[in-house]
Amino acid sequence: MRNMPSRHTLRNSLLVLALAVAPVAAQAQNCALCYTQAAGSGSKLKAGLKSGILILIFPPMMICTGFMVTAYKRRNRFHQKPVESDQDKSDLGW
Numbered sequence: 001m002r003n004m005p006s007r008h009t010l011r012n013s014l015l016v017l018a019l020a021v022a023p024v025a026a027q028a029q030n031c032a033l034c035y036t037q038a039a040g041s042g043s044k045l046k047a048g049l050k051s052g053i054l055i056l057i058f059p060p061m062m063i064c065t066g067f068m069v070t071a072y073k074r075r076n077r078f079h080q081k082p083v084e085s086d087q088d089k090s091d092l093g094w
Helices: 007-027 032-039 043-073
Strands: none
Touching (some): 032 043
16 A cells, blocks of 8 residues: 555646646637737837736635635644543553
């Protein structure tokens, strides 16, 4: 059983695979009308589109970061240590 991959290894490899596939899926979301309008526009409109994208992506990123920080800080909140009773101990003190 020592050669079996751990849960963390499997989870990390799935995460890497998902991140590797994500850019391909994101590029497939381009709207043809939006693309042609942005390509034919001036530099001022292109700069506005870039700043608009950054403004729209900022709140969800901060919300996700807040959830992750909160989950990390409270990860051991409900972790209870096992209670040892006198019956569990052997006469040898193990």
